[in-house]
Each structure stands twice: as C-alpha cells, then as structure tokens.
Amino acid sequence: MDARAYIEAHREEFLSSLDEWLRIPSISAEPEHHEDVRASADWLADHLRATGFPTVEVWQTPGLPSVFAEWPAADPDAPTVLVYGHHDVQPVDPVEAWETEPFTPTLRGTSLYARGASDDKGQVLFHALGVRAALAASGADAPPVTIKMLIEGEEESGSVHFPDLMRERRDRLDCDTAVISDTTMWSADVPSMCVGMRGVTDVQIDLHGPDRDLHSGSFGGAVPNPLQAMSDLLSALHDDDNHITVPGFYDGVVEATDEERELIARLPFDEKEWLSTAASAATWGEKGYSTLERVWLRPTAEINGMWGGHIGEGRKTIVPASAHAKVSFRLVPGQDPVKVQQGVQEFVEAHTPAGLRAGTDFSGPGTRACASDLSSPTLKAARSAMEQAFGKEVLFTREGGSGPEADIAEILDAPLVFVAVGLDEDRIHAPNEKVEVPLLLKGAESAAHLWRELAERS
C-alpha cells in the first residue's frame, strides 16, 4: 500500500485523534491552563507510543514539559532527522469572537476549526500519520531514517526554557537535519517551502533632558527638547533610499541567491490584495527590492512605540523632560544581533545632542535569522518529497517573522528544513483558527516521502 493510500485509509482515525488532542486547552501563557499543557504532553506521549515509537519521554523543564520520541532506523548508518513542533497553544481572547467553541473542534467543509488546529497540533500530528505511512509503503518495521521528535510546551510563551533544555539534552538530540513543521505555505494551490526566517533584536531608547517639564514660554526654543531630539534620531535611522544608517548594520549580510529571488518573483503575489491584508494604503521600503524581498530578505528598523510629554486631552505648552521610543530590528542571515546592538548603541550616542542624556535597554541578546542552504541534498530531498505529495512544483518562501528555530540550528548544529502546510488565512493567534484537513494529509504524505528520499540520498 503506498503512502497516499495508507493516509486516505486512516483519515478518520487521524481526525479522531486530533479532535481528542485539540480538546485539551494547553495555553502556556495562562497559569490556570498549565495543568492542561501537562495533560497535552501526556496525551502526545501516549499517542506516539501507540504510533510505535520505541522511546517516548516527557521532558520536564522549570516551566512546561516537552515531549521527546525516537524511532531508530533499521540501518544503523541511515541519517537521523529531528522533527520540531509544539503542543502548547495561544490564548483564545476575545472568546466571544469565535463562531464555535475554541476547544470543541468543528469540521466545516474541509476546514477544521479549533485553537491549535494549524498552530501547531495539526502539524505535529501529521508526522505520526506520516511515519506509519512510510512503514506501510516500505513494508518494514522501522523507518528508513532515525526519526526523533521534540515537541515543545512553551513556544507560545517565549520558549524561555527551550534553549537550555536542548543544551542539557544535546546528546539525545543529535541529528543530521532538523525538520520544522510550524510555518505556512504560500497558498493551498501554490505549495511552497519556507527557506528562512528573519531574526530580531529590539531596544528601548530613552532621552532625558531637563529634570522636569519646563514652561515653553520661559524656556522653549532655548534648551534642547528631548522629543525633538528623538524625532531627529529616529528620522536619521533611514537614509533617502530607506537604507538603515546604523553603523555596521549590513556587515556580514548574506544576500539571497539569484535563484531564490527568481523563485520569489514567480510567486503569484498580488500587491493590491497584500495591501488590503495589511490594511495599508501604500507600500514603502528599501530602494531596489520588491515588497516580498523587503519582508523576507532584507533587515529592517521599525519604530514600535514612542512617547513623551503631554499625551492627554487639551494643550500643555511644555518642553518635556524626556522622550522614549521602542525600536525593533528584523535581521537576516549573516547579521550578528550582538554587533547590531553595538551599532545601535553607537548610533544613539552619535545622535544625542549636547544637554541630553541617552539610555538604551535591549530586551535580550536577540535572535539570529536562519536560512536553508538551497543547494544542500537535504533541501532538495524535502522539496522533492513535497512535490510528490502535492503533484506540483514547490516554490520557496521565507518568513518575515522570527522564532526559536535559529536556536535549534545553532544548538543542534544541524541544517533546518521547513516542511509545513499552514496557511496565512488559518488565523493562528486570532479567533476562529482553522486548518485545512487536505493539507494536513499532504503534510503527512510529504513526511513519508521525505524519510524515504533522505535514506536514498544518504
């Protein structure tokens, strides 16, 4: 029985298991649901045992548990892959905006509605189906590659304990490739693979002037105004071509290959529709790049918030004592967050006029970007596996956002491959999250093909 036939035959069984798991409200950001997150880990461990994984363990952390499973290949020389996903989910507020209960999975047409359906329980669970399909296709007792699964329980609350967990269990997690199943495809009709995510680092900048707000009649125009200085500073962040002027900002940037830019240009991108999704009236950005390239391939500096002086009703004619801004920088492969922070520090100092005092507060060490090597055999295997499942050419995308994936690549010293079937319209993090059941089944099939391809190519 080939993989696809096996998957079709087990559709109802798969959906019934997913229904059970989705009923567990494993919201990691809400302490009152922490017991549910633990129950979710136990449910998954049981399910993976039933699937046939010889080793299944719930790994405790100072926070919420991850689930680890391992199924060795018959051939001891076969490569090892590690599948990453997460079993915790986002909060459900505003709950009144849900058309059906978030933890009562409901199938309408081909869409399964529930919190976590797409992000990420559906995408974790298709791997259990996929490995059984691979076994059915090969007729063997063990998969063609050693499969490890590491399914986190705190992804939706910042992955605070996850890097430490990986470091502590580094030996058990050793692998040749990490497969990430927590992202999206271009669309249901245009299968694609994510081949990179931007990194991020962010800072709060504070400019302090006079000890107190001053009367603008007595002092205005004769002492430096912190809000004016902050505006000058932030305005200087971009030059006339919207390049970023932070010293050394672009040092080390790995430019996307012509091949990748060409594949991106082939995506059926409708800028008008994108703008309507963005609820924005015009595009903007760095000269020389398309909108998709700006979001995926280029680093950015974005003012996330700004405040100072009188912000209430009416007027108050003052020179404010201080000004504040929060700025985040999306990073691309090759940029070192620590060096970017040093450049920002330098930039702020250089743009602080005499008489003002500047402070910078970086919220953490920042997250590196990550990208797949498009010429690697692993990536080619994954693309081929998806093309077999979908029966179409698979294009490349990236994610403009950032995640813990770069940590996985760095700590495990393994290249990343993104095999995922979420869609932008799945409304992850919002009310009425859903997933497309046919895509979950294609995900399972892609995984089954991938294990075979990786074994054959090794």
Add this chain to the structure above:
Amino acid sequence: MDARAYIEAHREEFLSSLDEWLRIPSISAEPEHHEDVRASADWLADHLRATGFPTVEVWQTPGLPSVFAEWPAADPDAPTVLVYGHHDVQPVDPVEAWETEPFTPTLRGTSLYARGASDDKGQVLFHALGVRAALAASGADAPPVTIKMLIEGEEESGSVHFPDLMRERRDRLDCDTAVISDTTMWSADVPSMCVGMRGVTDVQIDLHGPDRDLHSGSFGGAVPNPLQAMSDLLSALHDDDNHITVPGFYDGVVEATDEERELIARLPFDEKEWLSTAASAATWGEKGYSTLERVWLRPTAEINGMWGGHIGEGRKTIVPASAHAKVSFRLVPGQDPVKVQQGVQEFVEAHTPAGLRAGTDFSGPGTRACASDLSSPTLKAARSAMEQAFGKEVLFTREGGSGPEADIAEILDAPLVFVAVGLDEDRIHAPNEKVEVPLLLKGAESAAHLWRELAERS
C-alpha cells in the same frame, strides 16, 4: 508732600488694606470659590470708591465679574490711561507645601506671603496708593490724566469672557494708553520694563496608517510606519540652523531694534544660573541669537507631546496604526496666528508620505504677540517714571510666555505699557507666593510719576 513721602506715610494703611483683600480666596478656576471671586470684586469696588474714584462699577459677565473705575482729569484735554490687572488668583495646591496659610498674609522681613500677593492683587492695589500720591504731590483734587481701571476676575482661568466684555463696553474703555501691571522686573536690583510678550498657537497632528497595528515580521519594512513618518515630519520642522521650515512662518516678523537688543545684552544674565533654573544641561536654539533673544524675540516650534504604538512595558513588534504629536508655536510681533496655522497645515500635508492620512487640530485661533513701540512718548514717559521711583536706569525685557494682553491692545486700539514690579522668584502659581513690599511701594511711586509725566508730555 511729594509722592514718595506720601507713600511712606501711608505704608501701614496700604498693607492693612492689602491684608484684608488677600484674605479673600478668589480662585476663579474652582467653582466652590466663585462666591469669593464676587466678594473680591465688591471689596475692590469699595476700596476704589474710598480712594476717591467718582465712578466705580462691578461689571458682570456670563462668568465672574470685572471691576471698572474711572477718575476724570481736571483738564478735559488730558490723555486717558487704562490700567489692566486682575483680582482672581491661582489655586493653592499642594496646600501642604505652604509654610504659612495661603490666605493668611504673613510678613517675613520685606516679603509678604500670600496667594495673590504678587499675582496680581499687590500690583493692582499699588495703583490706588499711586493715584492718592499723585494728588498729594500736585495738591489737586483730580489726577493729571483720566485714569480708568479695568480689573478682571477670570485671568487665571483663561480670560474666557474678557474679550467680549471689552468689545461690549468698548466706548467706556476708550483710552490713549493701556498700562499693564501683571508682569515682572529683571530683579529687585535691576528694575526693568517688559516691552513685549510672545503669542502662541498650537496644534495636534495625527498620522493614520494601517487600520490596526500590524505584525512587524509580516509587514515591517514594506508599509509606511506612522511613527517613522511623524519623526521625519517633526525632524523637518527645523533646519540645520534651527530655523523653522513651516512655509511663510517668518512672514511679517517685526525684528527687534538694535537699541532693544543692546539693552537686552546689558542685562546681567548668568547663563549657568539660568540653566540651573531650567534644570537643563545645555542651551540650544536658533543660530544667530543669544539665549534671551531666543526666548523673548524669536518665534519657536516646540513638541509638547508625542505618542503612538506600544508604550507599555516589554516589547511588541508592531507597525503602529497611528502616531500623534502636540506642537506649540510661540509667536512674535508681526506674525498672524491664522497664517501660521495655514503654513502648518501646508507643512503637514507636504510631509505626509503616500499611504498615510494626516489630520490637524488647532486648539483655537491662537494669540498674537504684542510689543511696545520703544520710540513712543508713552513708553519714554513710563521708563522715566520708573527711573525716578527706582533712582536707576530701567532696562527692557520681554516675556517669553503669552497672555491676553494682545487682545487688550487690539480691541482698545491702544499701545501697551507694562509697569510692574513682580519678580521671577515670587513663586506665582506655586506654593509660598510672596511679593516684595518695597517694590510694591516703588510701583505706586512709578504710577504717580507716570500720570504726571503723561500729562506733561501730552
């Protein structure tokens, strides 16, 4: 008996009257004290009748009353002067910061402590003493000029009904000169006359971008960011020399004369001390002007407040939906607030990038600046009168702030002369307001000399 001797002889009587008046808590901004403001008007009316003014009237308004008094000169061809001041006072909070009760006048050394002692009851009352001193000096039954007094009851709560009152009673208020006694001198040792006040107009600028905050990973760097655009806009308000770039902003500006700039330069200005008063670490401002010139003679654009996006704890990586700023412009003689507002409107439109929508909200029509004509006989008479009282050269100052005085000049079509003896250290509007009694007596003497000088020079 000369004016000074008369004033010395009546010092105790004057202080006893002032003590009575200061005990009335005439706080116009607090409705529970509105009866006190009415009582204060009645007290003053009685006092001016007792002083000898043949006509004394309490003028009702839709708000709180003003007091009008008139004492015609013996000579029907003598000029008419109108004295402006106010009988309402500021609130007293924080009342616990007062060393003695705000409405229990207390003399410590030469300082009389009470709310309203300097701003403005002490300065109104010295005119009653001054006119009696003028009569004593001349031996006549009527003053050498026709003296009108118009003492407002809502100055500390925005003078909302005062312009209308002046327009309605325009005929009764007809005068050749308006004498304003509601400002300060340089210092007790350096007598000076204020010869101008800046005007003001202010605006709230709003920039609207996407309908909602956007995820900076998905949209950052590819749609216009309202906070970035607001920073660019506000940064463009000043050029490299800190001149203001609003179109037509400097149109019509009447430059101060060399004589005035020279007299300003002769003031014993200690920039270090001024900076410590400003609680600021450095000066800043328009190229080509000294600090005092920047505050007194030059128009300014000051950002009073600014906000948008995420302004709480922690980080939120968004492209904010909107950005907001409050900006006020101090104006100098010759600038038309309405034209400045048109220029600001034009400036905002020109600096709003494609994809954003701008709004401007001016809080009112704005206030014109006012300035005395330094070459006018009236001003020369006033300066000479003060020099006789103080026995010293009188220098010129201006006020960087703004008040209803420009309305007085405009509605009454009369030049303004500021004869006032308050000091910056009188703590008007703050706890422990005080006035220097010797200066109040010099004020009375200045007034007595001024009436004589004006009659002689007419």
